[in-house]
Amino acid sequence: MKNPLGMAVLGLLLESPLHPHAMAATLRERGLDRAFKVTTGSLYDVVRALMREGWIEARETVKVGARPERTVYGLTEVGREEFTRWVDRLVREPQPEFPKFLSAVSYLGALGPRGAVEALRERAERLRTSLEEMRGSHRDALEQVPRLFVVEVEYAVRMAExxxxxxxxxxxxxxxxxxxWPEES
Amino acid sequence: MKNPLGMAVLGLLLESPLHPHAMAATLRERGLDRAFKVTTGSLYDVVRALMREGWIEARETVKVGARPERTVYGLTEVGREEFTRWVDRLVREPQPEFPKFLSAVSYLGALGPRGAVEALRERAERLRTSLEEMRGSHRDALEQVPRLFVVEVEYAVRMAExxxxxxxxxxxxxxxxxxxWPEES
DNA sequence: CCGCAAATACTCGGTTTCGAGCGATCGGAG
DNA sequence: CTCCGATCGCTCGAAACCGAGTATTTGCGG
Structure with a gap:
């Protein structure tokens, strides 16, 4: 169990049992798809994995019309404990990460001084608009829910700044x- | 071709042809394994992919003793062009990323106020030591190579700060x- | 009340990723 | 000279990942 999406699922089930499709929908509604990479394929894999570990359990299998069945999953006691353990661990221990920009910057030299400046300028511009967006949605969200539920946006904003x-x-x-620029300028 | 390790390989071959094992060694020597996730398995996969695309080519296959053969790869003209295109693109366009800490912070609430503070304190401590390390290796590196070759460390430091x-x-x-903390404190 | 876009809900299988393992050689302690 | 651990260099299969595809239903513009 390494996929953070698993954590997201546990976090949602804390509130109430859900079926996978609803999980995806809820995550998107809350803007948590900015913090978790939620793709349908992986979601079902992750749910299966959580079952294997015994952290969630199937509650019921509902059939509405001729649509595919929905299986509703709920948290187990173990799952509840593992969830906090999981969050705690990820907060405590910085993980080695490999953002693409870090990779690219390592070879910034290849662009030459003019190319580098030109590319960095564009990035700056894009960062500014994406910051604007984040700040906006943060303001909006704050009118609906307590600050605690949007701290991750504050973090993202800070990092982008x-x-x-x-x-x-x-x-x-x-x-x-x-x-x-050493050699050839 | 999405794996950034491919970019690292191209970047190395810019200087001189190498065999995969040597690529990994060189990347580690230069501390670039902080910027690229270099695992042996992936490396060979990536090299194969670069071959398929025609961005690199096998130069010679050396057999020393009874050890496994080393195949030495070199850059093609196309490869050289694709490399700068690749760097340029990653510098220009911020990619959506999903750092684990961002995920964890989204569910910070689960730790309760005391637990959260406690966990965040530990993270801070770890960040401080890792910052110390980075600053040290940056200083050391600066005495060996021009600043341009260590900007990525400056970036990493800035982000960590x-x-x-x-x-x-x-x-x-x-x-x-x-x-x-809303509900139950 | 017809048709078509959007939403519902999931499956399937191809690609990617990765790390354990493997067989060899080298360097140096004793 | 002989053993052992480190280094060399790669392969392989298991797991993770993901997106296109499928099949139904709901909603609504005309």
Whole structure:
């Protein structure tokens, strides 16, 4: 059980039993699809895995019309415990991660000073609009639910701001020559 | 071709032809294994994929003793072009990413105010030591190579600092009641 | 009241990822 | 010279991942 989507599922079932499709829908409604990669295929895999571990259980299998059956899953006692353990662990221990931008920056040299500045400028622009969006949806959300339920957006905003700041500085450093290009300029 | 490790391989071959094992070794030497997830299995897969695309080519197959053969790969002209295109794209376009901490924070509520603070404190501590490490290796590296070749560390440091700052503030907000816990405290 | 887009609900199988394992060689302690 | 652990270099199958496809139903514009 490594897929964070499993955590999301447990978190939802904490409130009430659901069937997979409803889980996906709820996650999207709450904007949690910004924090979890929710794809249908993986969702069903993950649910099966949680069953195997005994963290969730099938509650009922409803058949409405001739549509595919919906199986409703609920949390087990073990599942409830594992959930908090899971959250706790991920909060405590920073995991090694590999954001694509980090990879790309490692080879920034390949773009040459002009190319690098040009590309970084575009990124900055995109970051600004995405920040705008996040701030907007955060404001909206705050009118509906307590702050605790949107802290993850605050985190995302903060990180995006930091990145934007860094990108800006690097652009400046390249242009001012504080970040010189070795060989072929 | 989506695996960033492919980009790392192209980047290395830019300098000189190599065999897969040597690629992994070099990436580790340069500390680029902080920016790319380099696992042996994936490496060979990725090399095969790059061959399929015609971005690299086998240069020679050396047999030393009775050890497994080493196949040395070099960049093609197309490969060289694709490499910069790849870097450029990843710099320009922020990709949706799903860091585990973002997931965990989404369910911070589950830990309760005391548990959350306790866990966040530990994270802060770990972040501080890992920052120390990064700053150290950055200093060391700067004495060996031009700054351009270590910018990715500067980025990583900056991001870690931002996260640390945020974590600190949230701890403060929970303790001061600015971030209250709805239901059951 | 007809037809068509959107929503409901899931399955299936191809690709990707990965790490354990494997067989060899090298370096150096004793 | 001989044993052992580290390094070399790769293969393989199991698991994870994901998106296109399927089949039904609901809603609603005309």
């Amino acid at each position: 930091a990145e934007l700041g860094w990108v800006g500085e690097i652009i400046g450093d390249v242009e001012s020559g504080r970040l010189p | 931002a996260e640390l700052g945020w974590v600190g503030e949230i701890i403060g907000d929970v303790e001061s009641g600015r971030l209250p």
